[in-house]
Amino acid sequence: MGMDGAEAAQGEEQRGDPPEAPRRRSDETRAAILRAARDRFAADGYERATIRLIAREAGIDPSMVMRYYGNKSGLFAAAVEFDLKMPDVYYIPRRHVGAMLVRHFLSRWEQDETLTALLRVGATNPEGAEEMRRIFRTQLRPLADELSPDAEEAATRSALAASQILGMALCRYVLQLPPAVDMSHEEIVRWLGPTIQRYLTGDAPPPPPDEAG
Template identity: 45%
Template sequence: MAFTERSAATRSAILSAARKLLAERGYEGTTIRAVAGMVGIDPSMVMRYYENKAGLFSAAIDLDLNLQEVEPPAPEKVGEVLIRHFLSRWEGNLADEAIMLLLRSATTNPVAAERIRAIFTSQIASFVVRVARCDDAQATHRAGLLSTQLLGLAFVRYVVELEPIVSMDVEKLVHDMAPVLQYYLAGDLTVR
């Protein structure tokens, strides 16, 4: 195996171990030494690739919301398409451990909170620019409003597990949430 292949395999093993430990122990309970121990390498190797715990955490939760895969629908269906995509991203075929880890960690860890802010600010705003065809300032405003709904739903459904939201089927959530998202994406947000 070539050096770069070993390096890629080591990086992958480190990230896998980090995700597992972060999910089990959280940010505070996960150490560079524990990650290295799971992989069977010296802690200095983890530091070599990721510098410090914050760098490792950022790499372990490098999250793509996959919004580039959402084809722009008819303008009146954007809210519905967006909520379906997010539900798929959280619990469907696009779900992964990184998204749940980030959500759970963001409430107690400033590094995770900053990471979720960066992800939602850039990726949601880019989506809004693409589907709503608005300028950057308006896209940022709309993205912020959308994020309140999407992150709020995720927090209530997957972290707090508040009924009846946790038991609602996807179709009911889509029906109830799509009009709100539609308004934030395409509604008149001017102050009257």
């Protein structure tokens, strides 16, 4: 190959795709930031968790956190973004939906601490509460729409089911009440499954009697 050909080949290499190493480093940095943010938001709450503390825990300069996420609000939104991975109930007998959902939520909560962090923050911070509402509105509500005997009751049924799921999570993973912590998954399913089942698929309670009557 002549000189011109060698120079052309070298130019092709220089104009090729950028190396993967910087991209990997960027992904690793983001992952470290999000891990540290979840830990700090869960331990300290939204107000007390600071960019400086999160950066220190991630082992990076605070400016890197700002570079990737802009501010604490943006970091929080990214850190608590969560997919409930709701199961497809189409293939599940309707009478088993309550038990299946309880098992599913126990598994999701224990596989990923993001929900616990969000629950801690949501109890005291408006942004955390709104994020929790968004997650359940967009991911649990469609299941209630599908299962509810009356479409007009779906929102109420979804809220009631969420109250049981979040109540157990609060007692078991945040407050760590001994009875709730000590219960096995199957015990929780036996107690909570029928209630979730009734909220999503059961008949609505009758209206109160007319006092005037």
